[in-house]
Amino acid sequence: MTRIGSRTTGRPTLAEVARLSGVSPITASRALRGVSTVAPELVEKVQVAASTLGYIANPAARALASAQSQSVVVLIPSLSNHLFIDTLEAIHEVMRPRGLEVLIGNYHYDQTEEENLIRNYLAYQPCGILLTGFDRTEAAQRMLSASAVPCVHMMEVSSAEGVISVGFSQRDAGRAAAQHLLARGRRRLGFIAAQLDPRVMQRAEGFRQALAEAGLQAPELELLAPEPSSIGLGGELFSQLITEHPDLDGIFFCNDDLAQGAIFQALRQGIAVPERVAMVGFNDLPTSAHLVPRLTSIRTPRAAVGRCAAQALLAVLDGKKGLQQAQDLGFELVVREST
Structure with a gap:
């Protein structure tokens, strides 16, 4: 009876896969790892052999060897x-x-x-x-x-x-959002953010810098929450900020889901967007182009x-x-x- 498997584990080995498929162990390894230089017909042979034997690669052993x-x-x-x-x-x-x-x-x-x-x-x-x-x-x-x-x-x-x-540049992105709102004639600009990771705070710095240069910086119009960003939180924060500062006429959100929640909340409260308050999001998530109104956003090159x-x-x-x-x-x- 032919014995299959290593002496220590009893599991099928790469050498057995190579022998059954008629290739070298190196070729078998490359085929199983999906290396593109291995011919498709050899890949198929190796995969069939591995499936027949029930072979599972051992990355720890590979790392130890190399x-x-x-x-x-x-x-x-x-x-x-x-x-x-x-x-x-x-x-x-x-x-x-x-x-x-x-x-x-x-x-x-x-x-x-x-x-x-x-x-x-x-x-x-x-x-x-x-x-x-x-x-x-x-x-x-x-x-x-x-x-x-x-x-x-x-x-x-x-x-x-x-x-x-x-x-x-996260700072440049925040700066661009502020400059856009200013170019639209908005003067009381708020910033709503959540999560508050370093990149969020860099966007905040760019936003503040643009407002400072325009002589319109207003720290009281910033609402920063440590909670994870979400549509629900966006609605809550928007409602809080617009209630406390009814003269607010533009907001930059650190992420699109917050802005999306704000648009839904504005609709519930009868607040016209952008007539009463303009909104800019960040990341340009897929649903942002389909809201009512459609959301202006900073599109990031994530892929x-x-x-x-x-x-x-x-x-x-x-x-x-x-x-x-x-x-x-x-x-x-x-x-x-x-x-």
């Missing part, structure tokens, strides 16, 4: 935000043809949780890490530096030497950020020289009926 896994870690602060879903999809599209496994860590906007994820994922010896922004604990920064694992930062850009980043960040990481792994350290992909102000 001192590095075939995994890329992506750390994001939220899986409920459409922004990061689009980014993750784009990352997968770039990494999949290279046979790289994408490990996703969601730290819920909690730096301590992100630090723990970094500690745990570094134990798997990933070949690269995609990080969101630059704000993390000192312990996390030390671990990343000591690991020497290539890192690419997403959603923000930095001019710091040796830092690879792909994103856009492009994921794609370019993944490509930048692959370029580092391939040892390419002369890489662009900071890629500013910009943003677009999409003007609709709410302003």
Whole structure:
């Protein structure tokens, strides 16, 4: 009777898959990882053999043998935000043809949780890490530096030497929102924000700067809530701000779901948008173009950020020289009926 499986675990091995499919172990490994250079007919043979044997790859053993896994870690602060879903999809599209496994860590906007994820994922010896922004604990920064694992930062850009980043200026985006409302003749401008992560606060800084330059800064018209951003919260915050400051005539929201909730609440309260108060959102989520009125918003290049960040990481792994350290992909102000 032919014995199948390793001596230690009894599970089918890669060598057995290779033997059954008639290819070398290296080719079998590449085929199972989806490396695009393997001929389709060989991929099919290897997949059939793996299925017949019930083979499951052991990434820990692969990492131990090579001192590095075939995994890329992506750390994001939220899986409920459409922004990061689009980014993750784009990352997968770039990494999949290279046979790289994408490990996703969601730290819920909690730096301590992100630090723990970094500690745990570094134990798997990933070949690269995609990080969101630059704000993390000192312990996390030390671990990343000591690991020497290539890192690419997403959603923000930095001019710091040796830092690879792909994103856009959050401050410029906030500034653009204020300038648009001012160009529409609005003078009592409010800012409504939730979650209050570093990128939200950068948008707030840009917004405030534009108002200060126009001599119209009004701190009393800012409403900042630490809770997660949502449509319901947007309605509540709008109602509170417009009640306390009935002369308000324009608002910038840190995220579209808050603005969407404000539009619904304005309809309930009989407040005309944009006649009484103009509204600008951020991220241009899919539903924003279908509200009544349609929402003016800052469109962010979320998919492009994921794609370019993944490509930048692959370029580092391939040892390419002369890489662009900071890629500013910009943003677009999409003007609709709410302003």
